[in-house]
Amino acid sequence: MNKVDIVEKTVINNENIPDFNSGDTVNVHYRVREGDKERIQQYQGVVLNRKGSGSNQAFTVRKMSGSIGVERVFPLYSPFIAKIEVKKYGKVRRSKLFYLRNLTGKAARITERDPNKES
Amino acid sequence: MSGLVGKKIGMTSIYAEDGRSVPVTVIEVPDAVVTQIKTAEVDGYDAIQVASFDKKEKNVSKALMGHLNKADAGAKRVIREFRGVAPEGVKVGDVLKIEDIFTVGTFVHVAGKSKGRGFSGVIRRHNFGGVGDSTHGQHNRLRAPGSIGQSSDPSRVFKGMKMAGRYGNERIKVRNLQVAKIMSEENILLITGSVPGTNGGFVEITNLKTEESAA
Numbered sequence: 001m002n003k004v005d006i007v008e009k010t011v012i013n014n015e016n017i018p019d020f021n022s023g024d025t026v027n028v029h030y031r032v033r034e035g036d037k038e039r040i041q042q043y044q045g046v047v048l049n050r051k052g053s054g055s056n057q058a059f060t061v062r063k064m065s066g067s068i069g070v071e072r073v074f075p076l077y078s079p080f081i082a083k084i085e086v087k088k089y090g091k092v093r094r095s096k097l098f099y100l101r102n103l104t105g106k107a108a109r110i111t112e113r114d115p116n117k118e119s
Numbered sequence: 120m121s122g123l124v125g126k127k128i129g130m131t132s133i134y135a136e137d138g139r140s141v142p143v144t145v146i147e148v149p150d151a152v153v154t155q156i157k158t159a160e161v162d163g164y165d166a167i168q169v170a171s172f173d174k175k176e177k178n179v180s181k182a183l184m185g186h187l188n189k190a191d192a193g194a195k196r197v198i199r200e201f202r203g204v205a206p207e208g209v210k211v212g213d214v215l216k217i218e219d220i221f222t223v224g225t226f227v228h229v230a231g232k233s234k235g236r237g238f239s240g241v242i243r244r245h246n247f248g249g250v251g252d253s254t255h256g257q258h259n260r261l262r263a264p265g266s267i268g269q270s271s272d273p274s275r276v277f278k279g280m281k282m283a284g285r286y287g288n289e290r291i292k293v294r295n296l297q298v299a300k301i302m303s304e305e306n307i308l309l310i311t312g313s314v315p316g317t318n319g320g321f322v323e324i325t326n327l328k329t330e331e332s333a334a
Contacts, residue, residue: 003128004145006305011133031138056132079138 008055011077016084022047022097023090023110028061028074029083040082043072046090046110048097052076062100069101089115121167121201122325123148123220125308127231129318133300133309143299143309146322149173150306152192153213156205165204169215170195172321197321217301217308220326226295231315231322235288240264245281291315295327 020026027044045063048071052058057076062069074081090110100108125146135141151171159165170187174196179187187195190212209215221227241247241264250260264283268276293315300309314322 003147003305003307004131007133007143007145007302007307007309008131010302054131075140077134078140079134 005054011055013077016081017076018084018086019115020047020084020086020089022049022095023092023113024086025088025090026061027085027087028072028081029085030074031080031082044087045070045072046097046100048100050076050095064104089113121203121205121220122199122227122323123151123169123215123217124171124197124199125322125324126172127314127316127318127320127322128307130313135299141299141311142313143311144314146308146310146314146324147306148217148308148324151215152190152195153205153209153211153215154187154190154192154198156209156211157200164202166200166202167205167209168198168200170198172196199323201323201325216303217306218303221298221301221308221324223298223301225298226327227298227310228292228294228325228327229296229310229314229322230290230292230325231320233287233289233291233315234317236286238284239286240283241281244283244286247281 024047025045026047027042030041030043031038032041043061043063045061047059048062049060050057051060055077058073059076060071060073062071064070089112091113092110125148128145128147130142130144132140132142149171151169153167154170155168157164157166157168170190170192172195174194176184176194179194184194187193192212236243240262242249242262247264250263250265251257253261264281267280267282293312296314297311298308299311301307302309308324310324316322
């Protein structure tokens with residue numbers, strides 16, 4: 001086995017990571033350190049993008065905070081991620097949903113998909 | 120202690136204990152055999168000579184094989200010396216493992232042969248800025264070196280003038296890189312940051328204790 005893969009395997013931990021993709025709505029439980037106290041912050045939104053390979057993967061989550069769009073990039077295998085919950089599966093026709101940035105309100109909706117039925 | 124020879128495998132990233140993502144270079148460091156210990160009285164300087172990476176015996180000259188056999192090392196591909204007095208108890212024929220020399224968190228120097236870049240212009244080779252604009256009617260001066268000297272006095276180009284030429288494929292040492300992780304079962308050493316040379320190239324990793332200590 002390739003030695004780089006051996007190293008990456010020590011980082012990859014798929015236990016807490018569900019199967020999700022662009023267009024899905026996820027709730028990320030993120031550990032936040034304030035001084036020496038640690039608490040969990042939740043961040044819910046639509047996955048715009050999954051990128052990277054091996055141990056070096058990341059995904060972008062976009063949510064509307066009031067009328068302002070907020071995007072956050074999470075490293076997939078970061079130890080700060082306590083849990084990822086998939087709230088909704090979305091049906092989309094591309095892997096990068098950057099077009100959502102230009103859409104608001106009803107136009108920015110994503111139709112739901114049944115994850116058990118592969119279309 | 121001194122150093123070991125490794126093979127650069129490639130780069131990836133791992134997470135530190137505090138959760139930070141750390142870029143690392145994966146270096147394969149197999150066990151090395153001490154083939155000779157040089158001392159100031161006999162050789163004029165102190166050094167420890169190690170051999171690592173197996174090779175077919177038929178491809179090693181008999182003279183070299185005789186030298187390797189003194190340490191019972193078998194046919195080896197890479198033989199390198201590391202300057203400095205050998206630590207007590209180390210003798211010819213000993214096998215050095217990664218954890219004998221390095222500990223996680225300490226700093227090392229890594230030397231290797233940089234990637235050859237062929238005949239390169241001054242912008243790539245000496246970080247020149249080029250001449251003038253890419254537009255406003257100008258042509259063919261964008262990546263030029265500019266003036267290389269004065270006029271009738273001195274009527275020559277000074278030696279050492281930075282010009283285009285062969286670049287890379289030379290020995291480069293990167294100082295003060297931190298050991299991120301040691302996976303001794305796999306003979307893997309992870310060093311933070313990048314390391315000279317191509318993937319698959321050999322690098323010398325030196326423990327700082329033998330050299331001037333790092334700031």
